[in-house]
Amino acid sequence: MALKHCHNIADLRLAAERRLPAPMFHYIDGGSDDEWTIARNTSAFDDYQLLPEVLCDVSNIDLTTEIFGQHIDLPFFLAPTGMSRLFHHDKELAVARAAENFGTFYSLSTLGTTSLEEIAQTIATPKMFQIYILKDRSLTLEFVARCKASGYEALCLTVDMAMAGNRERDLRTGMVMPPRFGLKSLWSFATHPYWAMNMALHPDFKLANVAHRVDALGGGAMGLIDYVNSQFDRTVTWDDVEWLRAQWDGPLVIKGVMSPADAKTANHVGANAIMISNHGGRQLDSAPAPVDMVRQFRDAVGGSMQLVVDGGIRRGKDVVKAIALGADACSLGKAYLYGLAAGGQEGVEHALALLKTEVIRTMTLMGCASIADIGEHHIKQLGRNL
Ligand code: FNR
Numbered sequence: 001m002a003l004k005h006c007h008n009i010a011d012l013r014l015a016a017e018r019r020l021p022a023p024m025f026h027y028i029d030g031g032s033d034d035e036w037t038i039a040r041n042t043s044a045f046d047d048y049q050l051l052p053e054v055l056c057d058v059s060n061i062d063l064t065t066e067i068f069g070q071h072i073d074l075p076f077f078l079a080p081t082g083m084s085r086l087f088h089h090d091k092e093l094a095v096a097r098a099a100e101n102f103g104t105f106y107s108l109s110t111l112g113t114t115s116l117e118e119i120a121q122t123i124a125t126p127k128m129f130q131i132y133i134l135k136d137r138s139l140t141l142e143f144v145a146r147c148k149a150s151g152y153e154a155l156c157l158t159v160d161m162a163m164a165g166n167r168e169r170d171l172r173t174g175m176v177m178p179p180r181f182g183l184k185s186l187w188s189f190a191t192h193p194y195w196a197m198n199m200a201l202h203p204d205f206k207l208a209n210v211a212h213r214v215d216a217l218g219g220g221a222m223g224l225i226d227y228v229n230s231q232f233d234r235t236v237t238w239d240d241v242e243w244l245r246a247q248w249d250g251p252l253v254i255k256g257v258m259s260p261a262d263a264k265t266a267n268h269v270g271a272n273a274i275m276i277s278n279h280g281g282r283q284l285d286s287a288p289a290p291v292d293m294v295r296q297f298r299d300a301v302g303g304s305m306q307l308v309v310d311g312g313i314r315r316g317k318d319v320v321k322a323i324a325l326g327a328d329a330c331s332l333g334k335a336y337l338y339g340l341a342a343g344g345q346e347g348v349e350h351a352l353a354l355l356k357t358e359v360i361r362t363m364t365l366m367g368c369a370s371i372a373d374i375g376e377h378h379i380k381q382l383g384r385n386l
Contacts, residue, residue: 041291274307
């Protein structure tokens with residue numbers, strides 16, 4: 001399915017499904033347990049109606065906004081996602097370049113297959129590094145120092161990974177550590193020879209930000225993943241966030257907060273922003289959709305923190321709804337990964353262009369010429385009086 005025939009993110013998802021062997025596609029597409037949360041993340045947007053205003057001058061739509069202290073050209077940016085090399089040989093570099101061309105924030109995962117230094121050398125636009133507070137605090141400190149040295153504009157601490165969610169699609173396809181691909185998955189590799197040959201010809205899969213640690217320990221790619229998994233620390237508390245806050249002067253974003261009370265605590269320990277997120281439905285199943293929580297978060301923290309809706313964005317109208325409910329911006333995971341799998345940098349740019357066009361059209365039809373024009377009076381929750 002050529003990119004030019006992909007008219008929305010759902011089409012890009014189908015294109016990604018055709019391009020990727022089943023284990024890789026389901027690794028992007030799947031959620032935890034019964035996948036209730038992953039489904040709700042997107043369907044929750046249907047519970048909100050947009051209320052347009054007419055006869056406003058919408059001859060010029062301005063999408064620019066400010067997030068984490070940086071001016072960006074779109075009200076959405078790219079969330080951190082690990083292991084992009086599995087989906088395209090241009091991996092995180094393709095995504096970062098696309099973000100640069102669209103003038104928006106790029107976030108690199110600790111589990112990226114490109115180093116944070118290489119990303120910093122590649123793009124001049126704002127970038128954020130996603131960090132964990134690991135058992136080996138010296139590695140967390142090392143990341144902070146490397147981000148400072150490379151000029152990262154923001155740090156994003158993911159807090160919803162005390163342990164990995166139960167992703168049953170991955171169990172079925174054998175996308176586990178170490179991989180246990182059964183006959184069905186092996187057949188899927190055989191029927192996607194372009195992907196398999198490409199992986200064989202460019203075998204540069206490595207968790208580039210931590211590779212040096214494991215090289216020291218020996219053990220190759222699998223040893224690396226084992227090492228990273230062994231580093232997730234279930235003892236981490238808000239005291240550790242306070243500790244991290246003291247190490248980093250720039251904007252600190254906490255990603256994976258779902259409770260307004262936790263948002264208040266994050267504010268108290270000096271974080272600047274929250275990504276309201278359930279990890280794209282990959283961690284706690286039955287967690288609510290981020291969009292359903294924005295109002296409560298705004299009530300809890302007022303204007304003292306920036307809020308990002310992270311999860312379920314598949315349409316431009318979703319972005320407008322999140323902002324009308326009180327978010328400052330949205331972030332995307334799967335929407336751009338489908339594009340990456342379908343066509344590398346061009347595919348990511350196609351995803352961003354589709355969403356940008358949809359946001360512009362929605363705002364035009366809503367009578368909103370700028371992001372600041374979008375307000376609570378533009379949205380109505382089904383079943384709730386105005
Ligand atoms: C993720 N996400 C994620 N988050 C994070 O903090 N660190 C990571 O390494 C990853 N890795 C990752 C891989 C893949 C394949 C996906 C799909 C997601 C979660 C991501 O940042 C974001 O929270 C969700 O993707 C948002 O939901 P949507 O946009 O995918 O619905």
